[in-house]
Amino acid sequence: MLSERQETILNIVKEQSPITGQHIAAKLHVTRAALRSDLAILTMLGLIDARPKLGYFFTGNKEKDLLSRVITDIKVESCLSQPVVVGEHTSAYDAVIAMFTEDVGTVFVANDNILVGVVSRKDLLRTALGNNDLRSLPVRMVMTPASKLIYVEPEEQALVAAQRLMEYEVDCLPVVNVLNREQEDRKELHIVGRISKTNITRLFVECGLGRRS
Amino acid sequence: MLSERQETILNIVKEQSPITGQHIAAKLHVTRAALRSDLAILTMLGLIDARPKLGYFFTGNKEKDLLSRVITDIKVESCLSQPVVVGEHTSAYDAVIAMFTEDVGTVFVANDNILVGVVSRKDLLRTALGNNDLRSLPVRMVMTPASKLIYVEPEEQALVAAQRLMEYEVDCLPVVNVLNREQEDRKELHIVGRISKTNITRLFVECGLGRRS
Numbered sequence: 169m170l171s172e173r174q175e176t177i178l179n180i181v182k183e184q185s186p187i188t189g190q191h192i193a194a195k196l197h198v199t200r201a202a203l204r205s206d207l208a209i210l211t212m213l214g215l216i217d218a219r220p221k222l223g224y225f226f227t228g229n230k231e232k233d234l235l236s237r238v239i240t241d242i243k244v245e246s247c248l249s250q251p252v253v254v255g256e257h258t259s260a261y262d263a264v265i266a267m268f269t270e271d272v273g274t275v276f277v278a279n280d281n282i283l284v285g286v287v288s289r290k291d292l293l294r295t296a297l298g299n300n301d302l303r304s305l306p307v308r309m310v311m312t313p314a315s316k317l318i319y320v321e322p323e324e325q326a327l328v329a330a331q332r333l334m335e336y337e338v339d340c341l342p343v344v345n346v347l348n349r350e351q352e353d354r355k356e357l358h359i360v361g362r363i364s365k366t367n368i369t370r371l372f373v374e375c376g377l378g379r380r381s
Numbered sequence: 382m383l384s385e386r387q388e389t390i391l392n393i394v395k396e397q398s399p400i401t402g403q404h405i406a407a408k409l410h411v412t413r414a415a416l417r418s419d420l421a422i423l424t425m426l427g428l429i430d431a432r433p434k435l436g437y438f439f440t441g442n443k444e445k446d447l448l449s450r451v452i453t454d455i456k457v458e459s460c461l462s463q464p465v466v467v468g469e470h471t472s473a474y475d476a477v478i479a480m481f482t483e484d485v486g487t488v489f490v491a492n493d494n495i496l497v498g499v500v501s502r503k504d505l506l507r508t509a510l511g512n513n514d515l516r517s518l519p520v521r522m523v524m525t526p527a528s529k530l531i532y533v534e535p536e537e538q539a540l541v542a543a544q545r546l547m548e549y550e551v552d553c554l555p556v557v558n559v560l561n562r563e564q565e566d567r568k569e570l571h572i573v574g575r576i577s578k579t580n581i582t583r584l585f586v587e588c589g590l591g592r593r594s
Binding site: 172240317327334339375 | 579583
């Protein structure tokens with residue numbers, strides 16, 4: 169993106185700031201005037217900054233700042249997937265069937281669209297290994313209950329969702345609207361969707377291909 | 382990133398290219414000279430292009446290209462994880478144990494570090510559901526064999542790895558060095574690591590926080 173000369177100037181400023189335009193010109197064996205447009209561009213790009221009487225400073229990598237701005241602007245609601253939901257009286261076996269039918273790694277357990285729990289491939293594999301009869305085992309016995317769940321709200325940043333996925337070492341988060349039932353001292357989590365490492369991987373690809381702005 | 386006037390000029394060029402510098406100046410009620418540095422910057426940024434006797438053209442969004450460069454510069458080798466490997470004579474049960482012990486979703490099956498196959502949580506859950514005795518079942522019967530595997534090489538882009546994860550709908554790819562055994566008409570895949578949607582999610586977080594350059 170930068171020309172060879174712009175890269176050279178940038179490296180000079182990185183190593184020797186503050187440095188005057190005249191000194192940069194001397195190093196490159198050109199006139200000060202010949203550098204004017206290159207210095208203007210590097211300044212406008214925010215890569216270097218000029219201070220009166222001192223000269224040019226390196227200000228850091230604006231490319232990175234720009235990328236992080238593009239990423240932090242992405243909201244969960246713009247990249248979530250449809251949830252796969254089973255009722256709370258479903259068997260563990262039927263939860264696995266839903267998982268395979270819909271080809272997801274995580275299934276939500278809900279009562280009238282209010283989140284009751286979450287069950288993952290890992291939960292079900294552990295249960296199956298324990299020689300349990302999945303057909304007679306209610307999914308409630310296997311799931312992580314809503315009270316212990318990590319979730320995300322639709323208007324939060326996708327970056328925050330990605331951080332939670334990493335921090336809590338889960339593959340998928342429920343996206344919910346939270347309704348505070350203060351009189352009853354509890355929260356109701358209304359399921360809106362799901363966001364998984366797959367969604368984040370798709371976002372990474374879109375950002376890498378310049379399809380998010 | 383751009384000044385207000387640069388944005389205005391860019392919009393004029395977008396809507397009316399080709400347009401001469403004089404016409405742009407007239408629209409903004411300034412002199413041609415007053416626009417020189419703005420036009421130079423927009424040209425150097427690759428946002429507009431000048432053609433003799435015709436004027437300025439809009440050439441697309443270079444800002445986006447800059448952003449995607451941060452991502453396309455990331456190589457697989459800079460973000461891979463250690464592989465979890467079992468021998469080819471391991472039982473499916475022991476593969477699950479390795480999966481839980483190492484807390485990964487995918488285990489590689491290898492012979493002397495040469496990839497023989499890959500087995501995922503999904504493969505093992507499907508097998509467990511089929512009422513198989515995992516202890517007496519060799520992992521080879523459950524795995525995807527190397528001949529059908531999608532992989533990535535360490536010097537490829539992380540973006541390419543992310544695209545393959547999405548396209549082939551897998552959670553994890555083996556990172557391998559490929560050795561062509563031409564005389565035997567086969568490829569040997571030497572395991573170097575693994576790259577999963579978890580690694581890509583971590584990269585997304587790092588880019589979002591400006592920690593990748």
